Amino acid sequence: MKKLIAFVLSLMLVLTAVAALAETTETKGTLVMATNASFPPYEYYDGETIVGIDAEIAAAIAAYLGYDFRIDDMEFDSIIPAVDSGKADFGLAGMTVTEERMLQVDFSDSYATGVQVVIVKEGSPIASVDDLSAEGANYTIGVQLSTTGDLYCTWDLEDYGLATVNRYPNGNEAVQALLTGKVDCVVIDNEPAKAYVAANPGLKILETAYAIEDYAACFKKGNPLRDEFNTALNALIEDGTIPAIIEKYIPSEQKAEEPAAE
Numbered sequence: 001m002k003k004l005i006a007f008v009l010s011l012m013l014v015l016t017a018v019a020a021l022a023e024t025t026e027t028k029g030t031l032v033m034a035t036n037a038s039f040p041p042y043e044y045y046d047g048e049t050i051v052g053i054d055a056e057i058a059a060a061i062a063a064y065l066g067y068d069f070r071i072d073d074m075e076f077d078s079i080i081p082a083v084d085s086g087k088a089d090f091g092l093a094g095m096t097v098t099e100e101r102m103l104q105v106d107f108s109d110s111y112a113t114g115v116q117v118v119i120v121k122e123g124s125p126i127a128s129v130d131d132l133s134a135e136g137a138n139y140t141i142g143v144q145l146s147t148t149g150d151l152y153c154t155w156d157l158e159d160y161g162l163a164t165v166n167r168y169p170n171g172n173e174a175v176q177a178l179l180t181g182k183v184d185c186v187v188i189d190n191e192p193a194k195a196y197v198a199a200n201p202g203l204k205i206l207e208t209a210y211a212i213e214d215y216a217a218c219f220k221k222g223n224p225l226r227d228e229f230n231t232a233l234n235a236l237i238e239d240g241t242i243p244a245i246i247e248k249y250i251p252s253e254q255k256a257e258e259p260a261a262e
């Protein structure tokens with residue numbers, strides 16, 4: 001019993017020492033990254049941990065700049081409001097730079113390219129992007145709420161009465177709706193599309209792409225952190241850190257197979 005007490009006491013001493021040590025390792029503070037962790041391979045759960053290209057890039061940038069960092073998972077639609085209200089320092093979520101978003105937030109330099117693609121069930125009558133706008137087709141399209149896939153399908157198709165758009169809080173739910181026949185196709189970014197198709201037999205990605213886009217981090221308008229972030233981003237692109245992170249999740253032989261834009 002005495003031995004046990006002695007052991008517990010020494011363990012407590014060690015833990016106190018470790019805690020004290022941790023406190024003395026000073027950082028500039030904690031950066032909070034807002035994301036939607038349902039977007040593989042950019043951000044997704046591996047058990048309880050959010051991993052992926054964006055998670056690793058943010059960790060590398062925070063370390064480079066001397067900040068601690070933490071990820072807050074939320075719906076894609078909540079990322080810009082979180083950044084605007086200061087709840088998050090930046091959003092990193094495979095987010096496409098668009099003119100509309102530039103009115104609300106500032107973007108960093110771009111670090112990756114995205115392609116909007118169409119996922120259908122094997123044997124679907126939808127064979128190309130053009131089929132979506134065919135006279136009288138009136139397909140139901142699944143998208144992630146407020147993503148560019150949502151915006152394009154709304155503006156190009158739904159607003160003209162050519163299709164119905166069903167909006168889901170994340171890509172996984174949109175794909176589940178396709179599997180259960182609630183929608184005829186899903187318009188989503190190519191990398192998560194590949195991951196969803198790999199995980200769900202019976203689905204395929206159409207050869208023709210909907211649009212090609214640039215991904216960047218977003219910041220509250222005027223936040224000087226954006227410039228610091230860009231300095232780190234460019235240094236880590238230059239020294240090969242970021243290319244290696246992207247290569248780890250998207251090996252280059254796989255990139256060669258991407259569908260071409262129309």
Ligand code: GLN
Nearest residue numbers: 039093094095096147148
């Ligand atoms: N690239 C798309 C957009 O910015 C989707 C991003 C996402 O769902 N994480 O709208």
